[in-house]
Every structure is written in structure tokens, then in C-alpha cells.
Amino acid sequence: MQSIFGTDGIRGRFNKEITYSLAYKVGFALGSNLKNDNPILIGRDTRLSGDILLQAITKGINESGKKFINLGICPTPAIPFLIKHEKFSSGIMISASHNPPEYNGIKIFDHKGQKITKNFENKIQKLIEDSNLNISIPIKEISIKNNEELMDLYIQSLIQTMGGENLRGMKIILDTCYGSATTCAKKIFLNLGADVRVINNSKNGLKINMNCGSTYLEPLKQALKESPADMAFSFDGDADRVIGLDSKGNVLDGDHILFLWGRELMEQKILTNNLLISTQMANLGFEKAWNKIGGILYRTEVGDKYVHNAIREKKAVLGGEQSGHILSKINNFSGDGILTALQISKYCKKKNITLNDWLKSSFHPFPQKLTNIKLDFNINKINPKTKILIDKTIENFQAIYSDNCRIYIRPSGTEPIIRVLVEANNQKKVSSLSNEIANKLFLEINRIIN
Numbered sequence: 001m002q003s004i005f006g007t008d009g010i011r012g013r014f015n016k017e018i019t020y021s022l023a024y025k026v027g028f029a030l031g032s033n034l035k036n037d038n039p040i041l042i043g044r045d046t047r048l049s050g051d052i053l054l055q056a057i058t059k060g061i062n063e064s065g066k067k068f069i070n071l072g073i074c075p076t077p078a079i080p081f082l083i084k085h086e087k088f089s090s091g092i093m094i095s096a097s098h099n100p101p102e103y104n105g106i107k108i109f110d111h112k113g114q115k116i117t118k119n120f121e122n123k124i125q126k127l128i129e130d131s132n133l134n135i136s137i138p139i140k141e142i143s144i145k146n147n148e149e150l151m152d153l154y155i156q157s158l159i160q161t162m163g164g165e166n167l168r169g170m171k172i173i174l175d176t177c178y179g180s181a182t183t184c185a186k187k188i189f190l191n192l193g194a195d196v197r198v199i200n201n202s203k204n205g206l207k208i209n210m211n212c213g214s215t216y217l218e219p220l221k222q223a224l225k226e227s228p229a230d231m232a233f234s235f236d237g238d239a240d241r242v243i244g245l246d247s248k249g250n251v252l253d254g255d256h257i258l259f260l261w262g263r264e265l266m267e268q269k270i271l272t273n274n275l276l277i278s279t280q281m282a283n284l285g286f287e288k289a290w291n292k293i294g295g296i297l298y299r300t301e302v303g304d305k306y307v308h309n310a311i312r313e314k315k316a317v318l319g320g321e322q323s324g325h326i327l328s329k330i331n332n333f334s335g336d337g338i339l340t341a342l343q344i345s346k347y348c349k350k351k352n353i354t355l356n357d358w359l360k361s362s363f364h365p366f367p368q369k370l371t372n373i374k375l376d377f378n379i380n381k382i383n384p385k386t387k388i389l390i391d392k393t394i395e396n397f398q399a400i401y402s403d404n405c406r407i408y409i410r411p412s413g414t415e416p417i418i419r420v421l422v423e424a425n426n427q428k429k430v431s432s433l434s435n436e437i438a439n440k441l442f443l444e445i446n447r448i449i450n
Contacts, residue, residue, distance in 0.1 A: 004128065005121045007303035010107035011096050014049035018104050021135040022128070023053040026093075026106055027060025029127035034066060036089035036111055043071040043079050043148075044094035045180045048205040049422040053094050056107070056135070058144060072146030073203060073223040075180040075239035077336035078154040078179040080113030082331065084354045085153060087111075095180070095238040098215050098323075101208050104260070112334060115305050118169045155184050158339055159191055160288050161330055165346050168193035171229035172345065175220045177213030179237035185338050194345070199223050209236065214243040214337070219380050231348070231355040233341040240304075241324040242337030244344060246356040254278075254322040256362045257340060261328075264347060266295065272318065277310045277319030277327075279303070280408045284423050288365030295428055303408060304335055366404075369434040373442050377414040377449065389448045394418075397437055405429065407437065418445070 001169035004010050009028065012018045031042065040061055044050035054070065061068045069088070071078060079091040089111055096103035108116045108124075116124075172194045176182045182203050189196045199219055200212045212219050215238040224232050224245060230244040231252075244252030258276050274295045278286075278303045287297045298314065304327065307319045309335055319333075320326035326340045329332040348355050390419040394409045405424040411417060420441065422434045 003121070003125060006124070007305065008097065009093075009105050009115070011099070013102050013104065013298070014053075014104045016409050018049075018053070018106070020052060020056045022134070023106065024060040024135045025055035025128045025131050025133070026062075026108075026124065028064045028131075028294060029060075029124040030092070030108060030132065031064025031066035032091065032127060034089050035345075037066070037222045038087055038089040038111075039067040039069045041069050041071060041079055041082055041086075041088040041091040042094070043074040043076070045076075045096075046073055046178060046182070046203045046205040046208050047094075047101055047104050047237075049083075050094045050205065053104060053106070054144060055138070057092060057094070059387075067120055069147050069150070070144045071150055072148075073180060073183050074151060074154070075336065075338060076107065076218075076241055077331065077334045077339070078151065079107075080109050081154055081157055081331060082150050083109055083111065083113040085157075086150065090116075093238065096129055098209055098213065098236040098241065101210065103136035103205055104120070105352045109139045113334065115308070137420045139220070151183065155188060157271035157331075158184075158188055158336075158342060159436060161339060162192060162342060162346055166193040167345055167349060169195075170231075170345060171195045171221065172197075173223050173227065173232035173254050174201075174341075175217075175223070175232070175234040176201045177209060177235050177237055178202060178207040178208065179213070179239065181235040181239040185235065185239070185341075186344070188338060189345075195229075197223065197227055197229065213218065213230050213237065214241045217243060217245065217251065224249055224313040231345065233337075233344075235337045235341075236324075239337045240335040242326075244341065244355065246359050247354060248356055250356065250359055251356065252344070252359055254320050254324045254326060255283045255365065256359060257324070257326055257344065258282075258318065258320055259286055259290060259362050260358060261292065261326075261343065261347070262295065265318060266293070271295075272315050272317055275314060275316045276308050277314065277316050279307060279321050280410070281322045281421060283322065283363075283365045283368060284404075285363050285366040286404050298318045308333055366425055367427040367430045368421065369430050371420045371422075371434050371438045372412075373418040373420060373438055373445075375418065375445070377416060386448060389447055393444050393448065394440065397402075397441055405433070407433070409441070410436075 043106045076093045091109040093107040096105040317329040325335040408421040
């Protein structure tokens with residue numbers, strides 16, 4: 001059986017890759033593998049399938065002899081924070097993050113609030129493989145109560161990261177993406193005194209990540225035109241990512257956040273070895289600018305667990321992804337879009353500077369183009385010999401590199417897509433090279449398959 005775990009837990013389309021039966025087995029396998037009898041904490045985003053998967057997981061947990069507490073709709077980072085704070089045995093977040101509504105996923109955290117290890121994934125996988133049960137969706141749903149007191153603890157923890165700083169006098173727009181951030185983002189910014197306007201703020205699982213949120217900034221840019229503000233922030237479906245806009249609509253992505261935040265920590269002399277951790281997707285302009293001011297950028301494979309592992313291994317205090325998934329020491333390296341937005345706002349207030357001016361002091365990104373090659377098959381499910389040939393082909397294309405040009409190619413962890421990233425100091429070169437590589441790679445892969 002192919003591993004059910006990808007780069008960030010289990011993910012797929014509901015009722016196809018992610019079924020009620022699989023969710024039940026995950027709940028049962030998790031409960032069966034835990035030696036700690038403390039309850040398991042569970043949360044979810046707004047997707048309609050979330051409630052059905054919650055029913056399945058909790059039934060499996062009960063069958064394993066363990067107990068659970070339901071947090072309800074919440075940001076993903078609330079789960080690891082509360083696991084540590086309240087000493088839960090582990091936690092589960094039901095979410096497909098930035099993916100469309102038809103997708104869902106299961107992220108599992110250990111008793112320390114960290115994503116489970118590969119070894120633990122294998123234990124869960126084995127129990128699932130050994131089970132020949134096929135559980136169908138019950139006709140009658142069980143009512144599962146939410147724990148609102150725990151959610152308040154998480155909200156207060158975010159407010160406390162401001163160190164007593166408020167956001168009075170700041171106009172801020174938030175796009176909560178019809179997802180997890182709808183539960184608390186507005187409340188937190190209002191509590192801190194900001195003048196807040198919020199768009200896409202209803203808990204709507206049919207609209208989550210659809211033409212909104214951190215992967216689609218047009219609604220936020222339009223809101224900024226209609227109602228000028230100092231800054232704006234857009235979250236993804238489970239609020240572990242954020243992308244910002246300054247007052248002019250310029251984009252503050254994860255690379256800029258790391259550069260600006262990292263430079264502040266460097267000046268405070270609390271950035272270990274002037275080191276930032278990012279991924280192969282980080283802009284080459286970011287790397288060159290960071291090196292120029294005495295910093296070191298260490299790149300990992302794409303995925304927050306790889307960033308997290310490198311942070312731990314190298315004792316770094318800040319890392320993240322261009323997508324806006326930022327890991328900092330403040331909350332034990334759990335990606336939290338709301339926390340990141342608060343820290344950016346706080347720095348602007350303390351420095352008495354606009355985000356527009358602060359962003360001007362950041363690096364100049366190299367032109368970049370990301371091309372998706374759609375496949376008729378899942379590259380992770382083909383036979384090993386064919387997979388090796390495709391991997392070798394990708395390596396050959398990726399070897400085209402010079403000081404001012406970089407190519408990075410990777411299969412998507414959740415969709416039948418190969419992503420081709422090309423960046424260079426010349427836009428024409430980026431466009432021509434992107435088209436050339438995408439076309440040649442598509443033909444070569446089809447030749448191997450057929």
C-alpha cells in the first residue's frame with residue numbers, strides 16, 4: 001500500500017482519497033499507538049466534509065479506548081499550542097490548508113505539539129494496512145460539543161505575543177478566506193485597538209480558498225482600493241499562512257517577511273549565526289540580498305516539516321516558506337498566519353514606519369515564474385522503475401544553473417502536477433526558459449510513460 005502520508009499529513013479529495021473509513025482507521029490507529037491516556041485534541045477548518053471526518057475520527061478514537069476533546073473550527077496552530085499548554089496526548093487538525101473545498105486532510109501532532117515523525121506515521125500506516133474493516137458513514141450523526149474556553153486561551157496567547165504593544169491608530173484589512181481565521185482574527189486585531197475591516201469573513205466551507213485568501217489576492221487588493229488602509233493581510237484556509245499588502249498594494253510574501261523580520265532579529269543579535277531557514281522556492285534575490293548583509297540562507301525541500309527539522313538541527317530561530325508559512329521561536333515554531341501578521345504590524349508600530357516604507361527597504365526579487373505541468377497520473381503511484389526514470393529526467397533539467405539563473409522542479413504532494421520554477425535576473429530569459437523546460441519535460445515524461 002502506498003503511504004497515505006504526504007509532505008504535510010494526509011491529504012486528498014473527500015470521498016476519493018480521504019474517506020470516512022480511512023478517517024475512522026486513522027483515529028483508531030492513533031489512539032491505539034498512544035501510551036499517554038490524556039485526551040486527544042481535535043480541530044477543523046470550515047469545509048463541509050470536516051464534520052463527517054470529525055465523526056469518523058472520534059469514533060475510531062473511542063473504539064481504541066482513548067478520549068478526545070473537540071476544539072471545533074479553529075486555526076491549525078491552535079492545536080499544537082493547546083497540546084503543550086494543556087498537556088494533551090496528541091492532536092489532530094482536519095484541514096486541507098490552501099487547497100480547494102473538495103479537498104480535505106488530517107494533520108497529526110504529538111504530545112509536544114510537533115508534527116509526528118516518519119516512524120510514527122509508519123506505525124499508523126501499518127495498523128491501517130492490517131485492518132480489513134470498511135466503515136460506512138452512519139445515517140445519524142452524533143452531536144459533538146466544541147470547547148470554547150480552550151479557544152479563548154489560544155486567542156489570549158496571540159495577544160500576549162505583542163508584549164503590551166497595541167495597534168491603535170492603524171487601519172488594517174483582513175481576508176479570512178471563509179476559513180479558520182473567521183473564528184478569531186478580527187476579534188484579536190480589534191482587541192489590540194486596530195481599525196479593522198474584514199472581507200470573506202463567514203464560515204463557509206463551500207467558498208474556502210475559492211478566489212480569496214493567501215493564494216488569490218485580488219479581493220484584498222480591491223478592498224484596499226475601496227477603503228485605503230496602512231496594510232492588509234490574507235490568510236489561507238486553516239490560517240497557518242499569511243501574505244501581506246502594503247498601503248499601495250505591494251505584496252509582502254514569505255520571503256519579504258523573513259528578510260525584514262530576520263534583519264530586525266539580526267540587529268538585536270538574537271539570530272543564531274545570522275541564519276534563516278527557507279526552501280528551494282525562496283527567491284534568488286532574497287538569498288543574494290541576505291548574504292550581502294552578512295546573513296546565511298539555508299534551503300530545504302518544500303514543506304514546513306523540512307523547514308522545521310532544519311530549524312531544530314541548526315538551532316535557528318526563524319524560518320519559513322515563500323507561501324507565507326512562517327515558523328518562529330515565539331510559539332515553538334508552529335506556522336501561524338495570525339501571529340505573523342501581528343508581528344509585522346507590531347514592528348511597524350514600534351519603528352513608527354509604514355509597511356510601504358519598510359517594504360521598500362527589503363530586497364528586489366528576481367523575476368520568477370512557476371509553471372504547472374498537468375499529468376494524467378499520480379507520479380507518486382507509478383511503478384518504481386518508471387519513477388526513477390522521471391526523477392532522473394527532472395534532475396537533468398534542474399542542472400541548468402548559473403549564478404544569475406535557478407531552476408527548481410518538483411512533483412506536487414497532493415495533485416497530479418509537476419511544478420517548474422524558473423528565476424533569473426532577466427524577465428525574458430525567465431519566460432523563454434520556463435516555456436522551453438515545461439514543453440520538453442512534458443514530452444519527455446509522456447515518452448517515458450508511454
